[in-house]
Amino acid sequence: MEVIILPGPEEVGRLGADRVAAVVARNPRAVLGLATGSSPTGIYAELARRVAAGTLDLSGVSGFALDEYVGIPADHPESYSAVIDREVVGPLGLDPARVRVPDGRAADLAAAAEEYDAAIAAAGGVDLQLLGIGTNGHIGFNEPTSSFASRTRIKTLAPRTRTDNARFFASPAEVPTHCLTQGLGTILEARELLLVAQGEGKADAVAAAVEGPLSSMCPASALQLHRRASVVVDEAAASRLRLADYYRFTHEHKPRWQGP
Numbered sequence: 001m002e003v004i005i006l007p008g009p010e011e012v013g014r015l016g017a018d019r020v021a022a023v024v025a026r027n028p029r030a031v032l033g034l035a036t037g038s039s040p041t042g043i044y045a046e047l048a049r050r051v052a053a054g055t056l057d058l059s060g061v062s063g064f065a066l067d068e069y070v071g072i073p074a075d076h077p078e079s080y081s082a083v084i085d086r087e088v089v090g091p092l093g094l095d096p097a098r099v100r101v102p103d104g105r106a107a108d109l110a111a112a113a114e115e116y117d118a119a120i121a122a123a124g125g126v127d128l129q130l131l132g133i134g135t136n137g138h139i140g141f142n143e144p145t146s147s148f149a150s151r152t153r154i155k156t157l158a159p160r161t162r163t164d165n166a167r168f169f170a171s172p173a174e175v176p177t178h179c180l181t182q183g184l185g186t187i188l189e190a191r192e193l194l195l196v197a198q199g200e201g202k203a204d205a206v207a208a209a210v211e212g213p214l215s216s217m218c219p220a221s222a223l224q225l226h227r228r229a230s231v232v233v234d235e236a237a238a239s240r241l242r243l244a245d246y247y248r249f250t251h252e253h254k255p256r257w258q259g260p
Ligand SMILES: N[C@@H]1[C@@H](O)[C@H](O)[C@@H](COP(=O)(O)O)O[C@@H]1O
Pocket: 035, 036, 037, 038, 039, 040, 066, 067, 131, 132, 133, 134, 135, 139, 140, 141, 161, 165
């Protein structure tokens, strides 16, 4: 696992945007795994700047969101479908026809979940998956005790996740109780993973993911199983990493023959 510690959120956003741009430079029809939440917003903002400046064209890429709340009205501003439209598809100039979000309003949620995995496979798989991390170590909405082999499926949101996400809703009771989320097994099939985290509130989760044991109690520790996973954090989110100096040294002395 590659761990990169940067001074602040702005640098994290720039490096994330560089990684996306590199993938798209290799393949203008690349498939991106899209995360919601506050963590990747710096990446999206930087990508939007490059698109607006005409130095980057993302109109050929496809996107698959990680997750969606179950039962939330599609036009609710906090449905992930609305968030992806507003914060990603529009500003980044993606083709809406190429971007999918799990259907949290499907009559048959299990079938919708299965079909979502099939659609990812039919698109050729995800080239670069962007990830945030929950304070309880979740990725997507894979809450603690999620199987490392899990596929896209219905999950019950952990109480801590519902509390964390209450800030997006009028009241805590309005936060949905269930979601559809890509599984850890689904996420691990992406060709490259990029997890970003900022702020001290993520420091424990980041330390558990990077240095803790491989454990379903910290679903993000599944990244340790991936051949091409990067964790890019600011100083605050890195503050509980025991080997922080080693990661800094590694990054500064990166061998020329090593890829990103
Ligand atoms: N389902 C999302 C995750 O995809 C996200 O990475 C995480 C952290 O959110 P944030 O980036 O806002 O801290 O929790 C959310 O609820």
